[in-house]
Amino acid sequence: MTELAPVLTQADANLDSSLEKLFDLCRIKSISTDPAFKADCRTAAEWLVSYLQSLGFEASVRDTPGHPMVVAHHAAGSEGAPHVLFYGHYDVQPVDPLNLWERDPFDPAIIERDGQRVIAGRGTSDDKGQLLTFVEACRAYKETHGALPVRVTILFEGEEESGSPSLKPFLEANAAELKADFALICDTSMWDAETPAISAGLRGLVGEEITIKAADRDLHSGYFGGAAANPIHILSDILAGLHDETGRVTLESFYDGVEETPSQIKASWETLGMSTEKFLGAIGLSVPSGEKGRSVLELTWARPTAEVNGIWGGYTGEGFKTVIAAEASAKVSFRLVGKQDPDRIRASFRAYVQSKLPADCRVEFHQHGGSPAIQLPYDSALLNRAKSALSDEWPKPAVMIGMGGSIPIAGDFQKMLGMEALLVGFALADDRIHSPNEKYNLTSFHKGIRSWIRIMAALAD
Ligand SMILES: [Zn+2]
Structure with missing residues (x-):
């Protein structure tokens, strides 16, 4: 020795x-x-x-x-x-x-x-x-x-x-x-x-891009509005449904493989002096988003997330155009922890989107990589x-x-x-x-x- x-x-x-x-x-x-x-x-x-x-x-x-x-x-x-x-x-x-x-x-x-x-x-x-x-x-x-x-x-x-x-x-x-x-x-x-x-x-990551399609062309919202499906509404509704009112992600089996952080580890994080005020105050915020009743360190280190990273569709240029877009898209990512399986999370997300899709609408998925935590x-x-x-x-x-x-x-x-x-x-x-x-x-x-x-x-x- x-x-x-x-x-x-x-x-x-x-x-x-x-x-x-x-x-x-x-x-x-x-x-x-x-x-x-x-x-x-x-x-x-x-x-x-x-x-x-x-x-x-x-x-x-x-x-x-x-x-x-x-x-x-x-x-x-x-x-x-x-x-x-x-x-x-x-x-x-x-x-x-x-x-x-x-x-x-x-x-x-x-x-x-x-x-x-x-x-x-x-x-x-x-x-x-x-x-x-x-x-x-x-x-x-x-x-x-x-x-x-x-x-x-x-x-x-x-x-x-x-x-x-x-x-x-x-x-x-x-x-x-x-x-x-x-x-x-x-x-x-x-x-x-x-x-x-x-x-x-270290949290893992799953990236997905989705496009919701309805009518076969962009429509005049005066002529068709009220009768034609609006992909932006449908997409918004789907994305809004990803979380419940307590901040949990609603996807089926999403929390499979997520374990609670041992209490002595959480206690050691408490001693680090990282308050909500300090963490969020530094970026001009004050109230934690996401799951209720968990510290900001636990939320960012030990809990999984679903986040919409980008969303687009319809007319977003100068002035105004009364259009019902033919399609709307979003980029969505999931941060994974523990033993969450990227492939199963992706499959669960896609099944959820399909289940919320109204008549006459279609969805396309593009995957943007995935890695476990x-x-x-x-x-x-x-x-x-x-x-x-x-x-x-x-x-x-x-x-x-x-x-x-x-x-x-x-x-x-x-x-x-x-x-x-x-x-x-x-x-x-x-x-x-x-x-x-x-x-x-x-x-x-x-x-x-x-x-x-x-x-x-x-x-x-
Ligand atoms: Zn380096």
């Missing part, structure tokens, strides 16, 4: 040179979406490979039809230690508008901002600073004990900010090499500067070990949170490699990722490194 304290001390002693490494990486303009920076993306991949090799990893640049992947392997110090796959991305978002930056986005430096010491520059938070927290944790282990407590495979992607087109084919083609006991993903945020967070639940069991050993490791490092205990949206890579790891993914990140809400003046707090970087040291030790136990 390797001792933890000297590794943490080593990471502290390394901090200045760890920062130099981060600055080096952040100077590389690896903007994946802009072909002008194609060579820079490769440079970043090569930089990572040679740095990982210097730490004793067997690392290589792996070509894809787009920007290359970085894959690296390192054995564990002892037999039988678990095997982790660590994921991060080395590409960054474009920097324009450049005139809004306080300093050159590719000349990273430590500056004072709002009374905090922060590392300023594109990619410092998303995701170069974050991925280096893990690499520097490995480095501290190597320098202290000459070994890692767990077997490590690293996958760094260079297309995360441009839709990850090469990722799925790469996972498929290299599944045997990348498969580990579980995945660690460092591309998310803390709850606040003192409270680390593990994202245990990801929910790690709250009693999972992986989650709970990481939780106590993080709680040892930060001023406040770690909290298991949900995420309203989805992180596709977590689903891909689960689906394609059969691995649970632990999402831990040290970014903060005010890091301005994707925007001018991106930063990463010095504490995020330093304590992030220390956090991975503790998590690796906890996983090895």
